[in-house]
Amino acid sequence: MALMVLKTMEAMGPLHGYGIARRIEQISGDRLSLNYGSIYPALLRLEQERAIVSEWGMSENNRKAKYYRLTAAGRKQLKQETADWEEASAIVARFLAAKESL
């Protein structure tokens, strides 16, 4: 979840919680259906880790919304977590391939 949130923010720039949730759903091609509410604990944790910062602003259709922005530390964290994830999935992929070739 944290990885998806960070990646979305890297792609879209500052965004509010609703936008992030929407975006994640879209990118997954609506295959991933998540409760929008569950995005907020993840956002809070990232904020506590100083990977993102938040401030109130106005949305496109003039509603007050809290916008989240990636920090330098957040970018670093994103890079790290992307690398970790790629390594992990590569290992699983190799593991699965090995099983098939038995």
Place this chain on the structure above:
Amino acid sequence: MKTLWRVWARVTGLFRKNWRDREMAQEFESHLQMHIDDNIQAGMTPVQARREALVKFGGMEAAKESVRQTSRLLWIETAARDVRYALRGLRLNPGFATTAVLSLTLGIGASVAIYTVADNLLLRPLPYPDAKQLVMLYEVNQPRAVRHNVISPANYFDWKAQSSAFSSIGGFFDFHIILGDGKRTEEVDAQAVSGEVLPALRVQPIRGRIFTPQEDKDDAHVAVISYRLWQNWFGGDDAVIGRQLQVNSQPCTVIGVLPPDFYFNTRTSDIWLTLGLNPSENLRKTQGRWMWAVARLKPGVSLKQARAEMTGIAQRLEIAYPEFNKGWGVNVEPLRDSFVGEAKTSLMVLLGAVTLLLCVACANVANLLLARYSTRRREMAVRGALGAARGRLIRQLLTESVILGLAGGISGVVLAYFAVAGLVELAPRDLTRSVQITFDLRIVLFAFLLSVVTSIIFGLAPSIMASHGDLNRGLHEESRTSTGSGSRMRRWLVVLEIACSVALMAGAGLLFRSLVGLQNVDPGMDARNVLSFRVTLPTQHYKEPQKKIDFFAQAADKLSQLPGVRSSSATSYVPLNGIGAATGVKISGQPPAKPGEEFVATIRTVLPGYFRTMGIPLKRGR
């Protein structure tokens, strides 16, 4: 780093809970609005749009709770809640709370007080570098079983010449002098030390220097003074070095000042003078036994080796000087044991007693808690049924006992503080004279640990018991009756309590009996309404014995003329004060006593009127 930031955010979050909650509600609200806007744009009716947005969001309350969970330091908040809850419970039940805290105060207070004394006397290192190497050397009178006798200077020089276990041996004794600086004259406590003593203690003067061996040999008129005297008489003036003082009417030059916390053997010494013994004199002819000796073991030499060597030397001296040394040996004792003396055993007994007392207090409180919890089983059952984890319940009950323990601990420390002052008053005078007893942070820390540990000891079992068992029964039963295991435990606690109490009572009873016995011993005199004080005459002016006698006779005479004084007299040593002069006595007309059964008489030089003043009845004669 990440974790640290998170913890920090949570700690600060503790103080902005309401603000955070409002902000979260606003954020969720704006989220929903945006979603609804989008849905309406997509062609839904407002009602439909709102419903869809809410469904998509998932449980609103669950999300809020999840955010709250993330934003708080869970354990601090629950602990704070437990504390609040426990305090409320205790306030509702003041009788229970007071009883429990009082028992703990007594238990912890007594333990801390005795521990303080024990810590100061037995555990803390003496204030000398490598104090473990320091020993006292005593002469031992085997037939009379005196193990801590003053020593003879002649033997002292022979020990020095023949022993190899010590890096140095020094002689000293405590006395009083009349000190004058031209303006004021006072009696102060002094210590005569040989040149080896101060170096053996490795004390560094803060001003000036200490004696050289040559100055000791020459009995040069030089003095080292205490920090206290330096401050009180000279206002800490550096020019004190080289000043002339009058010691017993003889001029004496100050050559050094010792550090503020330095003391040796007695804490009241204000001035150190040379011992000035001449080893070439035949001291066995001219002097008896009158001084003390302290020595430092060579590195790597054990107490046992030193003892073996000194025993050998003493045996040789016994053969070489049978007249003087028959029946005399040597006792080598660690310096701390000499300072603490017999108090060690009594302290151990007392430590045992207060530990028992603490056990009784713990058992008592545990029992009270059990009784209390058995009436709270229903509450526990309800909370369990509502989903409280068992660990959570135990934690809450433990919080309560820790609060009790800490309350007991705090009042216990206060009690101990006064108790220590009282103990120091009661303690034998020579004990507190040679060792300092202080109350410090270490003790407070000890008390804190003690109260936490005791509270866990007395709290754990009852809480486990209380949170234990069948919810269903707890809910239904009008739980006034305690469960089987609970009452079994209480029985054991009562047994423990009674056992400890009986042991304590027996011990206290025995001590009391010997105390009463001591008080009933007839000292052979009537000390009521007798006052005493000490006078030291400057030897310079009162050289001839007759002059001294005249002084005291006159003084006693004048004193008796004071209104309200019935009679007055003087003696060399006040009875039962621990120190005195003694010698062997032979009664003419009787066969010489067998070795080991010689009579010893204490000598007290007295003036006329002494027996009347002290209320000592004469058995026969005049």
